[in-house]
Amino acid sequence: xxxxxxxTTAGAGMNAVWRHRTPRGRLMLWAGWxxxxxxxxxxxxxxxxxxxxxxxxxxxxxxxxxxxxxIPPRWSYMDKLWAPLWDTINIATLGTLIGVTIAVPVAFxxxxxTTPSRxxxxxxxxxxxxxxxxxxxxxxxxxxxxxxxxxxxxxxxxIGLRSIGFVAKLLYEAIEETDIKQIEAVSATGASxxxxxxxxxxxxxxxxFFGISVFRWDINIRESAILGLVGAGGIGVQMQASLNTLAxxxxxxIFIVILATxxxxxxxxxxxxxxxx
Amino acid sequence: MSSNTxxxxxxxxxxxxxxxxxxxQDARLRWALIIGAVIYLTLAISTVEVNWVRVQxxxxxxxxxxxxxxxxxxxSRWRDISQGLIESLTMTMTSTVAGIILAVPVGIGASRNLAxxxxxxxxxxxxxxxxxxxEIIIAILFVAMFGFGPFAGFLTLTFATIGFMAKLLAEDIxxxxxxxxxxxxxxxxxxxxxxxxxxxxxxxxxLIGLSLYRLDINFRESAVIGIVGAGGIGATLNTAxxxxxxxxxxxxxxxxxxxxMLTEYSSGYVRRWVQ
Numbered sequence: 001x002x003x004x005x006x007x008t009t010a011g012a013g014m015n016a017v018w019r020h021r022t023p024r025g026r027l028m029l030w031a032g033w034x035x036x037x038x039x040x041x042x043x044x045x046x047x048x049x050x051x052x053x054x055x056x057x058x059x060x061x062x063x064x065x066x067x068x069x070x071i072p073p074r075w076s077y078m079d080k081l082w083a084p085l086w087d088t089i090n091i092a093t094l095g096t097l098i099g100v101t102i103a104v105p106v107a108f109x110x111x112x113x114t115t116p117s118r119x120x121x122x123x124x125x126x127x128x129x130x131x132x133x134x135x136x137x138x139x140x141x142x143x144x145x146x147x148x149x150x151x152x153x154x155x156x157x158x159i160g161l162r163s164i165g166f167v168a169k170l171l172y173e174a175i176e177e178t179d180i181k182q183i184e185a186v187s188a189t190g191a192s193x194x195x196x197x198x199x200x201x202x203x204x205x206x207x208x209f210f211g212i213s214v215f216r217w218d219i220n221i222r223e224s225a226i227l228g229l230v231g232a233g234g235i236g237v238q239m240q241a242s243l244n245t246l247a248x249x250x251x252x253x254i255f256i257v258i259l260a261t262x263x264x265x266x267x268x269x270x271x272x273x274x275x276x277x
Numbered sequence: 278m279s280s281n282t283x284x285x286x287x288x289x290x291x292x293x294x295x296x297x298x299x300x301x302q303d304a305r306l307r308w309a310l311i312i313g314a315v316i317y318l319t320l321a322i323s324t325v326e327v328n329w330v331r332v333q334x335x336x337x338x339x340x341x342x343x344x345x346x347x348x349x350x351x352x353s354r355w356r357d358i359s360q361g362l363i364e365s366l367t368m369t370m371t372s373t374v375a376g377i378i379l380a381v382p383v384g385i386g387a388s389r390n391l392a393x394x395x396x397x398x399x400x401x402x403x404x405x406x407x408x409x410x411x412e413i414i415i416a417i418l419f420v421a422m423f424g425f426g427p428f429a430g431f432l433t434l435t436f437a438t439i440g441f442m443a444k445l446l447a448e449d450i451x452x453x454x455x456x457x458x459x460x461x462x463x464x465x466x467x468x469x470x471x472x473x474x475x476x477x478x479x480x481x482x483x484l485i486g487l488s489l490y491r492l493d494i495n496f497r498e499s500a501v502i503g504i505v506g507a508g509g510i511g512a513t514l515n516t517a518x519x520x521x522x523x524x525x526x527x528x529x530x531x532x533x534x535x536x537x538m539l540t541e542y543s544s545g546y547v548r549r550w551v552q
Binding site: 036039040042044046047048051052055056059062063066067086087090092094114130131134136137138139142143146147148149151152153156199202203206223225226230231241243255258260261262 | 280296318321322324325326327328331332335337339341342363364366367368370371374385386409410411413417418421422423424427428431481491497498500501504505510512514515519521530533534537538541544
């Protein structure tokens with residue numbers, strides 16, 4: 001990153017020295033780097049203002065201590081994890097389904113070429129996408145747990161709300177990239193608006209749609225595993241309980257289970273996307 | 278997808294057209310998939326226990342949240358909000374820079390066309406570890422080790438940035454135009470010169486774009502890891518929601534959305550300017 005050196009080749013004359021950039025460009029570049037470094041240093045100082053360095057210096061000992069408490073994992077605890085694991089997978093799947101169902105109309109409203117109104121509906125759709133995307137599912141879960149109470153439903157709705165933005169954004173980009181020729185061909189047969197959508201656009205975006213959905217499902221598996229931290233069901237509830245009682249051997253086992261689930265879901269998602277695309 | 282109409286004979290043209298199925302051409306497999314999905318869904322939905330009374334009670338609270346979101350209260354908790362925001366922003370900036378500085382060597386090491394086999398495997402292992410553990414889990418461990426506060430958050434985000442950036446950088450380096458690297462190599466350039474003159478100019482625009490994207494992600498994540506005690510605006514948000522102060526929570530959420538929108542727009546601008 002910081003290697004903007006201008007190597008001069010030896011033996012060449014004064015004017016024959018090749019440089020990558022003009023003097024002005026070099027100056028601008030250095031100024032840019034300088035500003036970046038200055039901002040970073042400033043941020044660092046503000047951030048660490050209240051840091052207690054004694055705790056940081058103590059960290060290796062703490063890490064060793066934690067490590068000794070976490071190992072070996074308590075394998076017998078696995079009996080109590082199967083049900084939460086099933087819940088976790090359900091949260092991810094049902095949440096993805098809700099998210100996708102809402103995301104499809106939002107995507108059609110947000111795409112330049114299919115939106116009913118560029119002035120009114122498109123900005124609303126784009127705001128829905130940004131609002132859903134910028135708020136993490138854990139925060140959605142935090143809100144929903146305080147609104148509709150702890151449990152699976154809060155987790156499912158949280159995952160669903162978070163998925164809308166992601167799926168709708170990728171889907172509306174896919175809709176905008178559709179081949180106009182096929183749509184023209186369908187509309188030249190005298191097709192209605194709905195028929196154009198059904199025969200001209202849907203077949204073109206369907207592989208992308210399934211790819212995006214499966215990809216989001218894979219991400220949702222990861223996210224639903226931790227939603228329980230705020231009480232929204234799944235294996236995270238067990239994690240929170242174990243953390244609160246400082247039962248580190250159980251925490252280790254839960255980490256291992258989550259990791260295994262994530263790896264498996266990633267493998268499934270890669271496999272499915274590979275066969276679709 | 279849908280264009281495999283077949284002409285069987287010279288004279289026997291079909292008089293009607295039926296669209297071929299949109300996915301899974303084999304009918305038996307398609308029905309098996311559909312039935313399997315239905316069975317799974319009924320099983321899954323039947324295990325979801327919902328306390329409808331509680332949900333109904335919650336609707337009133339949900340309505341208060343919507344109202345709080347529409348009339349956010351920035352002033353009464355402004356000290357906590359600004360404190361959390363400063364922590365989040367500084368954490369985001371420092372962790373992105375630190376993460377990228379560490380990710381560049383790992384990324385170079387993880388690209389097959391530049392690194393030796395042992396180095397390649399070590400770097401790929403680093404990426405795999407960093408990517409497969411969620412931020413929140415790392416944050417829990419770092420908070421336990423380093424104590425509460427933004428420093429633990431900084432380390433968490435740095436750790437997550439390394440895996441993300443190194444993976445994408447490595448893929449980008451593996452995709453470079455080999456002829457340019459060949460040309461630079463033919464001049465007798467050393468390995469460092471090869472990186473500097475053949476690889477760097479090709480990957481730099483994308484690296485800058487990815488860095489801005491990661492800045493955006495890190496800010497969003499910084500709002501989350503506060504929930505487990507790693508500092509930032511997430512802690513403020515958590516407190517506001519725990520106290521049912523939905524107008525303050527609405528203010529925090531709106532600030533997060535505004536900043537994310539701002540970074541998204543400005544990063545699009547910068548990326549166009551870089552390319």
